[in-house]
Amino acid sequence: MSHVAAWTFLLFVAATLFITAWAARRTRSREDFYAAGSRITWTQNGLAIFGDAMSAAAFLGLTGLFFLVGYDGLYFSLGLVLGWAMMLLLIAERLRGLGSYTFADVLAARLEQVPIRKLAVFITLAAAVPYLIAQMVAAGALVEALFGLTYTQGVLIVGVLMTIYVTAGGMMATTWVQIVKAALLLFGASVLTLGVLLEFGGSPGTLFGAALDAHPSGSALFRPGGLYSDPLSGAAVLVSLSAGTVGLPHVLMRFFTVPDPVQARRSAMLALGLVGALQVMVLIMGLGGAALLVGHPEYSKGGTSLVGGDNMTAIHLAHFIGGPAFMGFMAAVTFATILAVVSGLTISAAAAVSHDFYSQVICRGRSDERRELVLSRVTALALGTIAVLLSIRFQGVNVGLLAVLPMAIAASSSFPLLILAMYWKGLTTRGALAGGYGGLVASVVLIILGPYVWVQFLGFEKPVFPYAYPTLFSMPLAFFLAVWFSRGEKEGSRQQ
Amino acid sequence: MDQERLAWSLTLALIGLSALFIVLSATAPDLMARPLRAGGIFSVGMAFGLAIIAVAVAAAAFFEHHLNRSAQSPGARE
Secondary structure, three states: OHHHHHHHHHHHHHHHHHHHHHHHHOOOOHHHHHHHHHOOOHHHHHHHHHHHHOOHHHHHHHHHHHHHHHHHHHHHHHHHHHHHHHHHHHHHHHHHHHOOOOOHHHHHOOOOHHHHHHHHHHHHHHHHHHHHHHHHHHHHHHHHHHOOOOHHHHHHHHHHHHHHHHHHHHHHHHHHHHHHHHHHHHHHHHHHHHHHHHHOOOOHHHHHHHHHHHOOOHHHHHOOOOOOOOHHHHHHHHHHHHHHHHHOHHHHHHHHHOOOHHHHHHHHHHHHHHHHHHHHHHHHHHHHHHHHOOOOOOOEOOOOOEOOOHHHHHHHHHHHHHHHHHHHHHHHHHHHHHHHHHHHHHHHHHHHHHHHHHHHHHOOOOOOHHHHHHHHHHHHHHHHHHHHHHHHHOOOOOOHHHHHHHHHHHHHHHHHHHHHHHHOOOOOHHHHHHHHHHHHHHHHHHHHHOHHHHHHHOOOOOOOOOOOOOHHHHHHHHHHHHHHHHHHHHHHHHHO | OOHHHHHHHHHHHHHHHHHHHHHHHHHOHHHHHOEOOOOOOOEHHHHHHHHHHHHHHHHHHHHHHHHHHHHHOHHHHO
């Protein structure tokens, strides 16, 4: 198996480096580096966005979740789908119309430049850096399990390749890496889904029956409550993932790579269609895992406890359906997925530093283009180095927290600000700052008091705040603060 | 209907469906766990969840179709 995995992966690396060399020759201006010269078509961008939405954590994690608990996985699927629907209906077109490189452009278009850009830099870094580390830790663990390399080697491979893509090829390379990976992932997931269905004569009904028969939970697999026994946790996941999807800076940045607002909207539509289709595939794969892997001595240590954990459901399933070769292919695709997502995160963070901070805050919009581009590349290099060092330090640590953080921050700061800036004329700079910082701080504090940090890291018995996702509280708080302070400022200026 | 109103109507409808899914899952798990058809196994709640995904994609297609048509014939907007 390691042969196919290694060859598929090496082929992917060769292809992406070739793309990067081609993109590097076409990346000369700011416009090229941040937005691929706005020369990406909506079909290409739709695929790239779908690639960003379906990280390795989303793909492997969600398949594992449907395998383990069935029904409650729907909260995650529905959150993603609802998020993409909002992106298409409310955000994509206006975002492209109002901005040019980052989401902060949209806010700065109608609010005070300097304080708003600073806030945007905080939001982008707070969302991108933890996410980057979570992905690299996952990559290290995956490489260890599947390719026979060490954890540190895996982290280094990801760090080095990602830095090359971003510094040399900018957004053009980053987009094409994501497109290639998205096509591979769609192909792999489709074959796997079809393979599972064919095992049961092509009948979903037979598959569901077999899943319920084999799974220890039995018919409870199709009943709410497998993962969350309290009513609010499911809601918290759904709200976090939907609003978080809309607010993630590295995803928003993709909409500036197409030539006009209509193409931005169409790329969101394509992404929604693909994300929706993948949710159905992930459900079938998860239940296929329940039907085929439970009790199979090669994959299961007994019941639903899989060799390598439930994140391995899709990989084991690939082995069952297509043997070692297909499993190697899927493993390589997963690794490529991580690589593509971290590249997008890095370029969003680099753009926040060089465009939002250096060019707009320090130079007040009159920066030297060459210097700005050097700075963005240096930032990408520095981020790559920091991420590699921190990921090596975090080996073996449960990084679930680091994946919760970006979604919560995006849902409680950039999401409310974008919605208000686009659809509420009353928003003022003070209101935006109060809402943005309020939501940012509230989500971080509530996560620290929640089950991940308070119990798992600090070792207390019970969390002060019971939910992993703080969004149900931090997002309304951000909206409230933004509206309250905007109104206050308006009234204050009227009295003067 | 203009684009902004249509967009918000569709968004609120999808949020409403998701909220209904959450409320029913929390307050009426027996209803959501009931087989869709007598003697079947696939539950009402699972079917409802998948239906919301299908509705979201259909709403997107409708939205896009509507906008493309009104873009082709500007008079149709009024």
